[in-house]
Amino acid sequence: MTIYLMCFFLFVMGLYCLIAKKHLIKKIIGIAILDYAVNLFLILIGYKSGGIPPVLFEGMNKQTFSQQSVDPLPQALVLTSIVISLGVLIMMVSIALRLYEKYKTFDTSEISRLRG
Amino acid sequence: MQQLYPLFVAIPLGVAFLILLFPKSLTKLVEVIVAIAEIILLIMVIALIGHEPFSYFIGKWIPPIGITLVSDSISTLLLLLINIVGLLSLLYSFKYMEMYTSKIRFYSLFMLMVAGMSGVVITGDIFNLFVFLEIATISSYALVGFGCEHEELEASFKYMILGSVSSTLILLGIAILYATFGTLNMADLANSILANGINRSVLFAEGLFIMGFGLKGAMVPFHAWLPDAHPSAPAPISAMLSGVLIKACGIYAIIRVVYHVIGMTNITHIILMSLGVLSMVVGVLLAVGQWDFKRLLAYHSISQMGYVMVGIGLATPLGILGALFHLMNHAFFKSLLFLCSGAVEYSTGTRNLKEMGGLFKRMPVTSSSCSIASLSISGIPPFNGFWSKLLIIIALVQAEYYAIAAVTVGVSFLTLVSFIKVQRYSIFGDLPEKLKNIKEVPVLMGTVLVIFAVLCLLSGLLYPFFGNTLLEIARDTVIDQQKYIQLVLQVVP
Amino acid sequence: MGMSLIVKKVTQFVIGLIFLYGINIILFGHLGVGGGFAGGVILTCGFILIMLVFGREKAIQKMRTNVAHFLSCIGALAFLAIALLGYIDGTFFFNFIDHGKEFHLHSAGLIPFADIAISIIIVSAIFTIFVLLVFFGRFVGDAEEYENDEEYVGNIDRNL
Numbered sequence: 001m002t003i004y005l006m007c008f009f010l011f012v013m014g015l016y017c018l019i020a021k022k023h024l025i026k027k028i029i030g031i032a033i034l035d036y037a038v039n040l041f042l043i044l045i046g047y048k049s050g051g052i053p054p055v056l057f058e059g060m061n062k063q064t065f066s067q068q069s070v071d072p073l074p075q076a077l078v079l080t081s082i083v084i085s086l087g088v089l090i091m092m093v094s095i096a097l098r099l100y101e102k103y104k105t106f107d108t109s110e111i112s113r114l115r116g
Numbered sequence: 117m118q119q120l121y122p123l124f125v126a127i128p129l130g131v132a133f134l135i136l137l138f139p140k141s142l143t144k145l146v147e148v149i150v151a152i153a154e155i156i157l158l159i160m161v162i163a164l165i166g167h168e169p170f171s172y173f174i175g176k177w178i179p180p181i182g183i184t185l186v187s188d189s190i191s192t193l194l195l196l197l198i199n200i201v202g203l204l205s206l207l208y209s210f211k212y213m214e215m216y217t218s219k220i221r222f223y224s225l226f227m228l229m230v231a232g233m234s235g236v237v238i239t240g241d242i243f244n245l246f247v248f249l250e251i252a253t254i255s256s257y258a259l260v261g262f263g264c265e266h267e268e269l270e271a272s273f274k275y276m277i278l279g280s281v282s283s284t285l286i287l288l289g290i291a292i293l294y295a296t297f298g299t300l301n302m303a304d305l306a307n308s309i310l311a312n313g314i315n316r317s318v319l320f321a322e323g324l325f326i327m328g329f330g331l332k333g334a335m336v337p338f339h340a341w342l343p344d345a346h347p348s349a350p351a352p353i354s355a356m357l358s359g360v361l362i363k364a365c366g367i368y369a370i371i372r373v374v375y376h377v378i379g380m381t382n383i384t385h386i387i388l389m390s391l392g393v394l395s396m397v398v399g400v401l402l403a404v405g406q407w408d409f410k411r412l413l414a415y416h417s418i419s420q421m422g423y424v425m426v427g428i429g430l431a432t433p434l435g436i437l438g439a440l441f442h443l444m445n446h447a448f449f450k451s452l453l454f455l456c457s458g459a460v461e462y463s464t465g466t467r468n469l470k471e472m473g474g475l476f477k478r479m480p481v482t483s484s485s486c487s488i489a490s491l492s493i494s495g496i497p498p499f500n501g502f503w504s505k506l507l508i509i510i511a512l513v514q515a516e517y518y519a520i521a522a523v524t525v526g527v528s529f530l531t532l533v534s535f536i537k538v539q540r541y542s543i544f545g546d547l548p549e550k551l552k553n554i555k556e557v558p559v560l561m562g563t564v565l566v567i568f569a570v571l572c573l574l575s576g577l578l579y580p581f582f583g584n585t586l587l588e589i590a591r592d593t594v595i596d597q598q599k600y601i602q603l604v605l606q607v608v609p
Numbered sequence: 610m611g612m613s614l615i616v617k618k619v620t621q622f623v624i625g626l627i628f629l630y631g632i633n634i635i636l637f638g639h640l641g642v643g644g645g646f647a648g649g650v651i652l653t654c655g656f657i658l659i660m661l662v663f664g665r666e667k668a669i670q671k672m673r674t675n676v677a678h679f680l681s682c683i684g685a686l687a688f689l690a691i692a693l694l695g696y697i698d699g700t701f702f703f704n705f706i707d708h709g710k711e712f713h714l715h716s717a718g719l720i721p722f723a724d725i726a727i728s729i730i731i732v733s734a735i736f737t738i739f740v741l742l743v744f745f746g747r748f749v750g751d752a753e754e755y756e757n758d759e760e761y762v763g764n765i766d767r768n769l
Contacts, residue, residue, distance in 0.1 A: 011288075015281075018277065018281065024273070027277060031277065031280045031281070031284075034280070034281065034284045035280075035284060038284050038287050038288050038291065041288065041291050042287075042291045042294075045291060045294060045295040053642065055641050055642060057712070058711075058712045073294075073300075074291075074294070077243055077290075077291075077294075079646060080243075080247060081287055083646060084247070084250045084254075084283075085280075087250075087254055088250075088254060088257075088276070088280050088283075090738050090742075091254060091257055091258065091276065092273070092276055092277075092280075093742065094742065094745070095257075095261055095269055095272055095273050095276065096273065097742070097745055098261070098264060098269050099269045099270065099273060102265070102266050102269060103266065111270055111273075112270075113266055113267055113270060114267055114270055114271060114274075114344045114348075119696075119699070119700075122692075122701035122702075126689060126692065126693065126701070129685075129689060130686065130689050133682045133685040133686050133689070134682070134686060136678070136682045137679065137682050137683075172701075173700070174700070174701055174702045175695065175700060175701070175702040175703050175704060176699075176700050176703055
């Protein structure tokens with residue numbers, strides 16, 4: 001239970017970073033922390049205490065293997081979600097660089113041409 | 117047809133990567149390839165209309181193990197909208213995008229967005245839906261910032277931050293559903309939820325889904341990115357974003373999750389209705405004061421999505437029918453309006469309504485199609501917007517929500533006011549001195565505008581001909597959760 | 610250009626092993642942990658190591674960014690082609706090849722080929738992104754310094 005609470009705490013930290021910080025790069029870090037928190041949650045879903053990796057080797061008993069191994073599906077989901085967040089992260093960094101090129105600042109309070 | 121169903125994703129995805137291999141000198145060839153791909157997709161969708169619903173198992177994996185694709189009437193409706201608006205925006209962008217560099221990358225991102233949206237609409241697996249949602253939105257982030265100027269980049273960054281938060285929330289919702297029921301197939305999830313009843317974790321997941329998809333669909337408390345992002349994109353992309361992306365990624369996903377996976381409950385009904393009413397009122401109030409043509413249209417998108425949401429949340433057959441009809445009509449008239457604003461910008465070089473005027477004399481095609489779209493969106497009788505708004509209002513009165521019906525009429529009136537302002541300042545009035553030499557847009561762009569205008573008129577008048585095959589069975593599909601479960605899991609009742 | 614002699618020599622010894630390890634992870638992805646993405650990232654890390662140690666000219670010599678761009682498109686198309694090949698036996702993504710014997714390299718039909726296609730995409734795409742971000746980030750960071758440097762600007766244009 002504690003570990004789920006820690007995971008939730010990480011999520012809230014990311015959200016706080018996203019809302020309270022004004023630096024563009026810090027906002028991107030906040031998004032990354034949010035993603036990691038959700039990924040951690042997904043991994044925790046599949047975990048069981050004393051579980052073995054979900055890889056079947058030669059000579060293993062299939063019956064006991066399926067009882068002992070952790071759930072492999074969340075790990076596949078996490079891999080997909082990591083790839084997606086990698087794409088979003090790269091997109092964000094490149095847009096942030098472009099913004100710096102145009103505005104000469106990373107401060108979001110000064111990047112505010114769009115109003116109303 | 118059944119065998120070719122995955123090609124709705126495969127063709128645009130393949131074209132998107134194929135055209136990146138061509139050098140810049142072959143841009144004309146690339147345009148031909150992209151147009152042919154879109155035409156093939158449109159023909160495939162038209163062949164799909166009226167087809168019996170079916171489910172397609174990718175790689176012959178039987179659900180709930182593998183990924184299932186589901187074809188029923190509501191996904192056919194959305195596919196039709198995506199491909200009509202996609203094809204016409206593409207034809208429009210051949211000329212329009214000449215003011216930008218690297219057209220090939222633009223077409224590639226465009227096709228990726230089409231692939232993502234088609235994927236969201238056809239899939240029957242909730243994690244797969246998330247993946248396609250991300251494909252569509254990541255390419256739309258890039259497209260919003262395509263101009264690489266101050267405003268475009270700022271809008272893109274804002275859109276990206278809010279979009280990532282919404283994806284994270286959706287993923288958390290999926291994780292919670294998986295933790296509770298141990299499956300990702302939407303029909304299987306629905307089966308488990310029906311068997312176990314709606315407990316707290318399902319309610320939490322539903323809240324996360326409404327928040328996440330509401331952010332993608334720009335419902336009012338979550339709308340902050342839309343008025344920046346949609347005007348900053350190039351006009352054909354604004355048409356795609358406002359015309360179909362917020363519907364496929366927002367409204368459609370909410371319909372699927374709320375009606376088919378979790379099931380409509382009283383509390384969801386109240387939440388969706390209040391989201392809809394808020395969007396309707398706040399959107400139109402913010403729109404009235406705008407002077408930037410595209411920004412005004414973007415606020416109206418929020419308000420019109422509110423109409424759709426009210427109809428969806430009402431959960432009576434007539435309300436859902438009205439909502440689906442309005443969704444379709446909004447795709448036509450809002451795309452037309454954004455393309456018109458793009459045409460005006462193409463000719464005059466400005467988006468500020470105060471600097472325009474008297475365009476009717478110089479640009480008759482653009483102006484008349486803009487008028488038709490304005491009449492449609494404000495709900496003037498022969499055009500399509502009137503009929504769908506009428507259906508929603510009748511449904512509200514039948515369900516005895518008199519106050520909300522009155523609000524709906526009032527919002528429609530305010531919409532009319534704000535579009536009279538647009539007409540007064542752009543089309544009629546005096547031509548300013550510096551716009552004396554402007555010309556009508558090129559023929560291809562003009563043709564696209566006329567086709568959209570005709571669609572606006574016909575989709576209202578010809579409802580008796582297509583209403584039954586397209587919309588009414590879509591309504592029946594939305595209501596019937598059991599049928600959806602049986603379609604995928606193929607269990608005999 | 611690049612780091613000290615010791616680092617260069619050690620990298621020369623290690624780099625082959627890194628690449629071998631990456632390829633091993635890709636090819637045996639269907640039998641153990643790993644697969645196209647993980648192996649591709651390890652291969653990309655090898656390229657990035659070359660770039661850090663020997664300077665970017667050497668790394669770009671090994672893999673020009675326009676070649677990488679081309680390869681990433683080819684990889685994506687190859688993956689799509691593998692998916693479409695399933696139509697030979699009637700279904701999208703159907704694994705129609707003989708599945709072979711358990712616990713051997715030939716035991717998963719089309720999956721190793723899909724892994725190879727994915728790894729091509731990952732290597733070329735992540736390497737391109739890394740190189741471009743390094744170039745562009747430098748350019749943005751010290752804009753004044755590089756503004757008049759014709760060679761540097763030309764280099765960016767060539768690589769974009």
